[in-house]
Amino acid sequence: MTPAPSSTDSKGMTAAPAHTAPMLRRMRNYWIATAMLYLATMGLLAAQVGAGYTPRGPALLLSVVAACGTLAFYALIHFSARLKIAPDMLAALQSLFAIGCIIAGYAIAGPLRASLLSMLVVAIAFCTFAMHPRRALLLAGAALAGMAGIMWYLQAIDPQGHPPAVEAMSFGYLAAALLATTLLASEMTKLRRRMKVSKQELLAALDTIRTLATVDELTSLANRRHMNELLGAEERRSAPATSCVALLDLDLFKQVNDQYGHAVGDAVLRGFAGAAHGALREHDTLARWGGEEFLLLLPDATPQAARQVLERIVTRVHALQIDGMTPARRISFSAGLAERRDGEPFTDAISRADKALYRAKAAGRDRIEVA
Known part of the structure; x- marks a missing residue:
């Protein structure tokens, strides 16, 4: 359940809306990948229902919400230029939606709930690649806060099914994994941006060299x-x-x-x-x-x-x-x-x-x- 990557500058400022056709195609391709992941997760959720691990009603409701949200984000991507929605804002909204779906899935997954924690790590890692590290860190904090809230609620209403010690240790593992993933992905994002800047500088230098090879420096005429x-x-x-x-x-x-x-x-x-x-x-x-x-x-x-x-x-x-x-x-x-x-x-x-x-x-x- 991962959001579509966005376009941000080196300072994390909001980028311009996706006006160009290539950017729109790229966002649609990421949406297709995200939709396939949602579909696979719904299939697993249906298998859990069939095996008796997950109640049918909540699982069906979560699947409907996930499907409607996926279609809604396709419409937002398609009309993002007209609605003046920046790509990083779309990524943030999809990230929050994915985190919400994962938290809801954790609440109803029963004995298989620990597997949902890995999906949360994947979603946060994807967010880190999609946007500025500081914004991804905020999303990771929001995910941890949401998971802390649902874990506390589950152990409070059902301490037998959700032992407090197990929930606490699971949260500790999740926090460590999210922190490490966010930091590592952030460093990779910074490296990628430095490489992009270096490439732009190299292209500018090549343009200068081409100009110097054909233009007289003093008169700006052909040499x-x-x-x-x-x-x-x-x-x-x-x-x-x-x-x-x-x-x-x-x-x-x-x-x-x-x-x-x-x-x-x-x-x-x-x-x-x-x-x-x-x-x-x-x-x-x-x-x-x-x-x-x-x-x-x-x-x-x-x-x-x-x-x-x-x-x-x-x-x-x-x-x-x-x-x-x-x-x-x-x-x-x-x-x-x-x-x-x-x-x-x-x-x-x-x-x-x-x-x-x-x-x-x-x-x-x-x-x-x-x-």
Whole structure:
């Protein structure tokens, strides 16, 4: 007679209701397991009645209550999101219901009542795995209080059938078993949660590593390694449309570093990256190729369309104002643009773009040259 596990955070706070379909399916699966356990217990109870150990009337009443409760909890699980019932609250309610059924079973089980104590240990162990250890400890305390009350009542009304010394020793064994089970299960729960946190931290670290492997740390653009991967993928892509590449180089960048310092130089690189990225089309990629040099990949673009993108970048970059630089100092760049020929490796197109970039530099900078 075990409750469905719940979802709680590391501090034992109530989790959000089970809105997602996977969580709802998981809770239903646990309900099925719980229902099967209730069914098996009812079968044993019927066998006890047949053997004359347990009175028929109380056993039938307990079976009806258990069956109705099981169906009621299925409905609560099904409508938990709509009713805004948190999973751990459902687990607590099912735990209390299971404990109540076990206590009632102990009261009517007759000479087989000691076997019900093991079911109580199972229920509390399941509770400990299902919720925060402190809440499971409270449930264990409630179970012990309930068992203490029913044992005292039974020995008070029938000392012959329920000898006080036997009931007291049975309670002592139960208390020791519940305490040990709760503590051990709590430690396992804490270990499981630490492993979950460690797994989340590892996944976050892997995401960071993936990001660092593909993104330039200073400009947040693609780095050279990632751009080479994109170029290879673009070469393998069979598309009739043409593609272009452009090499962009910031003009007189060394003078910026010498005059204003490397911190301002880094700010210029970041400002350029942000301005240029905002002028790109959806599938264009700008990468930091090295130092103050950038490579622009323009898939499915004619030279005319690619030049329009570069001219938008020029407009945005000219409007940049960098803290620490005099307002009169305008940021500019030179660019060499090349169309990739049919079947041509991108290395050849980049080489032609590089030659066009040198012509732009030689012609006075702040200009775009087409290979």
